[in-house]
Amino acid sequence: MTDILREVGMIARALDSISNIEFKELDLTKGQYLYLVRICENPGIIQEKLAEMIKVDRTTAARAIQKLEISGFVEKKDDEKNKKIKRLFSTEKGKQAYPFLKREGDYSNSVALAGLSEEESETLFHLLHRVRKNIEIEWEFVKKGNKRDY
Amino acid sequence: MTDILREVGMIARALDSISNIEFKELDLTKGQYLYLVRICENPGIIQEKLAEMIKVDRTTAARAIQKLEISGFVEKKDDEKNKKIKRLFSTEKGKQAYPFLKREGDYSNSVALAGLSEEESETLFHLLHRVRKNIEIEWEFVKKGNKRDY
DNA sequence: ATTTTTTTGTTGCATTTACAACAATATTAT
């Protein structure tokens, strides 16, 4: 049953590749769409949480967001109470890009689920959700430098 | 239901991240494990097919395999009939690494599926398999330069 | 209160990733 993880990997890489190709049209470089959609949907989120949400290294997120700021899709705002954090918001340009990102995602989704019934899609979602919950604990464990035994 | 694809992305990135950290112990750099396991399991496979299997750009696969060859995990052999292709095989060193790769994968799998019944795991696998089939067609379409309409 | 630890953010560096563009063989169409 190790093949479950391989299927997940194949699907994820293929989808990511498709998105990266398609979003060049918006002048988004590799991976940037991941951050932009989530900032649009979670205004005020901080970079650290965004990295955790996406499951990507903190420093990778930091640089992707820097680029998005430079290219004007996103802006960072200082928090009033906490001098350390910077809250992220989509700019007008970012908001304009969002519908396209959403539409592409919805389309890929419909293609991915073609031939599955409504109920099967539901089942898949719930099972994946549980798997994700399991794996994110593991990810945080290993990311923090802990060693797994097997 | 777009969230299905996001769950897949999160799971895949987290797992990949874990594997990359753990396989540094074997002196495998980022991503190399993907190629090495598959070459071990499919001796004689050519690079082009391997890239398709993994769902990664041809040139990315080319360089990853180059590195694996230099570090002695893999060797390329000329085909007798076809002068163009090079068949890939794991070396002794590669074969020795394989059990560790396998064990890590199995362990991640068991963690991922924790709390799911045997039947639920089966269901998940079959649904993912169908999704993968759907998406790989789309990937090849877009990779070849075709434009999707949505 | 003050020390220790955690959280958040950044930069230097080495590496992978992937698009473009090219070359050579193989396959298919005429």
Place this chain on the structure above:
DNA sequence: ATAATATTGTTGTAAATGCAACAAAAAAAT
């Protein structure tokens, strides 16, 4: 048989990715 196309492999270049190491603020422990 020859021409056109597809397959397979490579290299140049630009960019993302992620580890290590640092800094500063915040939170927790003493």
